[in-house]
Amino acid sequence: MKRSPPQRIVITGASSGLGAGLACAYAAPGVMLALIARDIPRLTTVTAECQARGATVTAAGIDVSDAAAMADFLTAFDATGPVDLLIANAGIAHGTDAAGGLETHAQATRQIAVNLLGTINSIAPLLPALRARRDGHIAVVASVAGYRGLPDSPGYCASKAGVRLYGESLRAALGADGVTVSVIVPGFFVSPMSGRFIGGQPMVMPLAATVDRIVAGLARGQGRIVLPRRLGVLLQITDLLPAALGDAVIRRFRFHITGS
Numbered sequence: 001m002k003r004s005p006p007q008r009i010v011i012t013g014a015s016s017g018l019g020a021g022l023a024c025a026y027a028a029p030g031v032m033l034a035l036i037a038r039d040i041p042r043l044t045t046v047t048a049e050c051q052a053r054g055a056t057v058t059a060a061g062i063d064v065s066d067a068a069a070m071a072d073f074l075t076a077f078d079a080t081g082p083v084d085l086l087i088a089n090a091g092i093a094h095g096t097d098a099a100g101g102l103e104t105h106a107q108a109t110r111q112i113a114v115n116l117l118g119t120i121n122s123i124a125p126l127l128p129a130l131r132a133r134r135d136g137h138i139a140v141v142a143s144v145a146g147y148r149g150l151p152d153s154p155g156y157c158a159s160k161a162g163v164r165l166y167g168e169s170l171r172a173a174l175g176a177d178g179v180t181v182s183v184i185v186p187g188f189f190v191s192p193m194s195g196r197f198i199g200g201q202p203m204v205m206p207l208a209a210t211v212d213r214i215v216a217g218l219a220r221g222q223g224r225i226v227l228p229r230r231l232g233v234l235l236q237i238t239d240l241l242p243a244a245l246g247d248a249v250i251r252r253f254r255f256h257i258t259g260s
């Protein structure tokens with residue numbers, strides 16, 4: 001269902017890449033943005049860009065894996081005026097390193113803590129208020145990596161499969177309550193995160209086009225935004241193959257992640 005332009009917007013992971021791009025895209029006079037990330041200097045730069053576009057900005061240096069801090073901030077922000085769009089975007093990526101070593105236990109579990117639990121921490125505190133108002137729009141940023149496990153990023157794939165299904169479940173649950181939920185499922189797009197992926201990036205999209213497609217999809221109230229759709233379909237088909245055949249297909253797409 002088409003939605004009116006959002007006025008009070010929360011974006012996690014707003015200091016870089018997609019989150020920063022979305023913040024700038026929504027920044028306009030009359031818009032109140034709550035931008036969350038840990039890196040204060042980068043968040044300050046994005047804040048200034050959004051203010052220059054006329055938005056009012058509350059910047060919060062919070063780690064999304066800190067459930068209590070997220071709940072405190074979100075409920076306080078919502079109390080000053082109802083949130084009408086909440087984009088849970090913050091994420092990290094680890095995986096096979098340049099020497100071929102698998103991600104460590106700490107890296108695998110940290111991705112679950114930030115990507116999956118951080119998404120839940122970003123949404124759950126506001127669910128009672130959104131349901132009571134029978135209004136509002138929640139968007140989660142998953143990944144096509146959540147359709148089929150990739151050999152070089154098990155923790156990331158597990159976290160994004162969880163994010164995708166958390167969003168799909170919420171959409172099914174909350175539609176009847178008047179709350180819109182959009183599950184964003186990107187393939188590769190250009191950002192500091194993907195700049196660390198060394199290997200093929202099939203169908204990689206420019207950041208600006210990714211932002212535009214997401215903003216347009218959210219304005220339509222689209223329940224699922226897969227971009228590019230072909231890559232999502234390919235990975236879903238791979239997941240339907242017998243395990244050994246699917247593994248053989250997916251092993252053609254190996255990469256490593258610098259800084260892992």
Ligand SMILES: NC(=O)c1ccc[n+]([C@@H]2O[C@H](COP(=O)([O-])OP(=O)(O)OC[C@H]3O[C@@H](n4cnc5c(N)ncnc54)[C@H](OP(=O)(O)O)[C@@H]3O)[C@@H](O)[C@H]2O)c1
Binds near residue numbers: 015063090118
């Ligand atoms: N790039 C791709 O090709 C691609 C593809 C599919 C899905 N995605 C997903 O898209 C989303 C955005 O990715 P991106 O490419 O824009 O990455 P990015 O440029 O690395 O930005 C990630 C953002 O998440 C924030 N973040 C990371 N850990 C955090 C934490 N613990 N608490 C709060 N904020 C945290 C970072 O801010 P601080 O470091 O300041 O905390 C940063 O603002 C992620 O969920 C990613 O998994 C990306």
